Amino acid sequence: MNVIETKGLCKSFRSPLKKPGVLGAVRHLFRPEHREIVAVTEVDLAIAAGESVAYVGPNGAGKSTTIKMLTGILLPTGGEVRVNGLHPYHQRMRNSKNIGVVFGQRTQLWWDIPVIESFTLLRDIYEVPEKTYAENLAYFTGMLGLAELLHQSARRLSLGQRMRCDLAVALMHNPAIVFLDEPTIGLDVAVKERIREFLKTVNRERGVTIMLTSHDLGDIEDVCRRLIIIDAGRIIYDGSIQGLLDRYVKQRSIRIIASARIDQPSAARAMPAGVEIVHADEREMTVEFDRFRYTAKDVLEIIMTAAEVVDFQLEEPDIERVVKNVYEGRLELEQGA
């Protein structure tokens, strides 16, 4: 059964077009002109219960706008939308009982009261049975490490602490679906890790459907099995993550740190075809390689013949680059056809 379904979903914004200066403002008063911004166009989604989906795209692609239509914050300007069989905007109250929402940039907690009191207020708003609430509170407190945070006011929490509390809030009423719009933005690696673990666990153990937006490929690869890419309001890829990487991401890179100065000319000579030094410093080097021809281990061994490696890091391509590759791959396909 599909818990999220859209057909030809569209959202345009009308924004006032004002010429600069007082004259412009006065003119606008008498003869207002508008510009139409197409944020989302012809989006078809079919997401089944229990899936974990990453919704990805460059800045301004239409991700947040889509999430806002699915959560009932925005009314679509075209197309159909159903979430758990409901119209999210027209049946907003009922819809909100079935979904949890996390916006990385905002909080659902009240600033000035202890976190636990925000929890109980939301429990009452969502009419969560006392037993469910007690079980969930214990479960989330353990998994997200909330014990020391519950009696502090939200105002005094760090970003990572607040985000952990917000996740608990989003899931406290046992929603079937949770929407997360950049839940790891601005967080350090340790907190990101914890949040990813948490999301994977609730998806696996409780069957919660997850739809997540992020610019962090690590989040996406770790938490989600399916990837939907949106660019300029349109879906350009919908499929498995592995399928995308295999098809469009041919290169990977390794960055190494050396204990001594790297002899660049001899390092360059050591690299075989398909392995290329793309950045080099005194004691640092980034090497890009063809992931179909070499494993990271192969490449590291080659580098170690030319440099005293003390540390290394595998770097994943950023999402902008993946999107670019998808386009280029398409062009190739079209030219080939």
Ligand SMILES: Nc1ncnc2c1ncn2[C@@H]1O[C@H](COP(=O)(O)OP(=O)(O)OP(=O)(O)O)[C@@H](O)[C@H]1O
């Ligand atoms: N309330 C609004 N009024 C006018 N234009 C808007 C409004 N909200 C969004 N837009 C425009 O719609 C487009 C899509 O915005 P959206 O916030 O959905 O992008 P996004 O994919 O979430 O980007 P980001 O990665 O930066 O969060 C952008 O061009 C944006 O300027």
Ligand SMILES: [Mg+2]
């Ligand atoms: Mg956004």
